[in-house]
Amino acid sequence: MKNKEAPGMSLIVKSVTRLTAGLILIYGIYIVFRGHIGPGGGFAGGVIIALSLVHLMLAFGKDVVLKRLDEARGIIISxxxxxxFLILGIVGFLGFKAPFLKERFEHFSAGLIPIYDVVIGVLVSSGLFITFLALVLLTGKREKK
Amino acid sequence: MKLLIFFSLIPLFTAFLIVLLGRLRNQAVLLVTAMSVYLMKIVNASGVVIYKISGWSIPLGVCLVADGLTVFMLCIVNLVALLVIIYSCQYMRGFTDKWKFYSLFMLMLAGMNGIIISGDLFNLYIFLEVASIAAYALVAFGIEPEDLEASFKYAIMGAIASVFILLGIALLYSYTSTLNMADIALIVSGNPGSVLVSFVSVLFLAGFGLKAALVPFHAWLPDAHSSAPSPVSAMLSGVFVKTLGLYALSRVFFNLFSISSGKVFFALMFFGVLSMVVGALLAMAQTDIKRMLAYSTISQVGYIAFAFGVGTPLAIAGGLFHILNHAASKSLLFLNAGAIEHATGTRDINKLGGLNQKIPLVGFTSLFGSMSISGVPPFGGFWSKLMIITAAVQAGHIVFSIVAILVSVLTLVYYLKFQSFVFFGKLRSGMKEDLKSLHFGMKFSMVVLAVICLLTGMVFLPQLKLALDSAVNALLVGNGYGAAVIIQ
Structure with missing residues (x-):
């Protein structure tokens, strides 16, 4: 077993994760983008995206994920x-004299809702991920003492 | 009326911008304060102002409503927030991660403004959670073990309160099939005397009462207020408790259910008197300045709840006026406590003494705050307490009025104790040389709040009377609130 010394779980889990994590990520993005015409949307898709990152973290150990997305970056992205989202809300009424959150763009379907979904997906995925990260890192600190 | 949405938009926007830029100062609060003064003018001229989010007509979409009471509360909240921000610019220098403090502070302000302007019951609940969660994090900002314990306690109690409120809203929704406050007011007034409405009002009394720290539910408050950083304690005690607890409670009881007497109001009155007595007695025994002030908050919130419970126009006016006076004086006293801690490094009354020789400005301003809160004539607190007690006597609650007067004397006693132990007498040996100097921003905030304490009492300014009258009228119209909103 080559990977016995490396952090994370066993080789079987790592191999399966390598296959599935990308699929979960793509599925999450799919859910985000079709929220305006079917079940799903920014929140559900964002949760799935965050779960794919959490999945990677569980299988390979926290350093693999933290190299790409650490707490500070997560806070900035969220x-x-x-x-x-706020700017999208304001654009409606600053430029076009409409109420807050009113759609004024004729997007190809469903107006501004797909864009709102994407923005919420970004917010929720990074927010959920840094929440998970905070819990993981805090317990790590306590164990060291 | 586009202005209304900015009250929660600007703080929200700034909160996230501070996360990105880090170094941004909080001029946004100044903007919001200026807006609330401007709004005061508009509302006095034209009555109720409405803003429909996203353009939906009223029972369908979420709307924002500004009437007299809204404007009155907005002015208090944003004025105190502005002064506290000016104070904390220098006070927070010793802390790490200041941007987190400012970001959470702005989220809390966004939540409070949202509660006040919301015309939708569920929206009110969401803003209540935004403000509460920001407050839990702010209480734990010092990350000492006792701070974390206080924050945890507060979070648990706050969550229980939120569950009560959410259950009440859910039951009310099942009964009326709407969440719009104006619509609820109309439907409930069409079917008076329902058992469900009484049950919901008990749930709200428990939920908002917990947020307002009325006595059986007060256990979280002394810990939370004494372990938070002083500017946060000033916010929590000065405006947070009143917005989340008393404003929401009075809005729901008076405008939504349009009840102004009966068992629920007797309960409110009873808990108010209980809070007064218990808060004052516990405050006398404290040696930590901020704990004493926290118990004093429980006692003063009791006065306001008692005034709302009496329910006559004069009593409501007294209660609202006491909200203003207490906001000014208690924020001032917490800022003073912060200044004392900043200068001497301790908050223990027994270790302090003679500070008037070293930091006379803090001594003077805290004297103003103490006298106002304990009801000494030239200051605002005297007039509001006088109004409350007179109204209670007129309504025939003689025993409760006598208790209120006695508690007022007790209040004077423990504030005099605070004054004599901390500011008068001999200077302690450890304090002779090494006192840190106070910065301009801190002094400025304290002086302005002291002037407000004096101004509210010295003269019945016509503007003040106008604002107070329109706030009282907003509550007294009862379910006329619904009709006024629906028409527009």
Whole structure:
């Protein structure tokens, strides 16, 4: 067993994760993008995206994921998502004299709702991931003492 | 009326922008404060102002409503928030991760403004959660073990309160099939005397009562307020408890259910008097300044709840006026406590003394705050307590009025104890040289709040009277609130 010394779970779990994590991520993105015409949407899709990252973290250990997305970046991405949502809400009424959150763009289907979904997906996925990260990292600190 | 949405938009926007930029100062609060003063003018001229989010007509979509009471509360909340932000710019220098503090602070402000302007019951609940969760995090900001314990306690109690409120909203929704507050008011007034409405009002009394720290539900407050950083305690005690607890309670009882007497109001009155007595007695025994102030908050919230429970126009006016006076004086006293801690490094009354020789400004301003809160004539607190007690006597609650007067004396006693132990007498040997100096921002906030304490009492300013009258009228119209909103 080559991977016995490496952090994370056994070879079987790692191999399966390598296959499935990408699929879960793509499925999450799919759910985000079809939220306006079917079941799903930003929140559900965002949760699935975050779960794919959590899945990677469980199988390969936390350093593999933290190299790509750490806490600071997660906070920045989630607040960017929130800001983008607010800006989308404001654009409607600053430029076109309509009420807050009113859609004024004729997107190919369902107006602004797909864009809202994407923004919420970004916010929820990064937010959920940093929540998980906070829980994991805090217990790590306590164990060291 | 587009202005209304900005009250929660600007703080929300700033909260997330601070996360990105980190170094941004909080001019946004100034903007929101200026807006609330401007809104005061509009509402006085034209009555109720409505904003329909996304353009939906009223029972269908979410709407924002500004009437007299809304504007009154908005002015208090945003003024105190502005002064606290100015204070904390310098006070928070010793802490790490300041951007987290400011971001959470703005989220809390967004939540409070949202509660006040919301015209939709579920929306009110969401903003209540936003404000509460930000407050839990702010209480734990110092990350000492006792801070975390206080925050955890507060979070558990707050969650229980939220469950009560959510259950009440759910039952009310099943009864009326709408969440719009105006619509609920109309439907409930069409079917008076329903058992479900009484049950829901008991649930709300428990839920909002827990948020307002009325006595059987007060256990979280002293811990949370004494372990939070001082600017946060000033916010929590000065406006947070009143917005989440008393404003929401009075809005629901007076405008939605349009009840102004009966068993629920007797319960409110009883718990109010209980809070007054228990809060004052416990405050006398404290040696930590901030714990004493926290128990004093319980006692003063009791006065306001008692006033709402009496329910006559004069009593409501007294209660609302006491909200203003208490917001000014208690925020001032918490800022003073923060300044004392900043200068001397301790909050223990027994270890302090003679501070008037070293930091006379803190001594003067805290004297103003103490006198206002314990009801000494030239200050605002005297007039509001006088109004409450007069109204209670007129309504025939003689025993409760006598208790209220006695508690007022007790309040004076423990504030005089605080004054004499901390600011008068001999300077302690450890305090002779090494006192840290106070910065301009801290002094400025304390002086402005002290001036407000004095102004509310010295003269019945016509603007103040106008604002108070329109706030009282907003509550007294009862379910006329529903009709006024639906028409527009």
């Amino acid at each position: 607040s960017l998502g929130a800001l983008a």
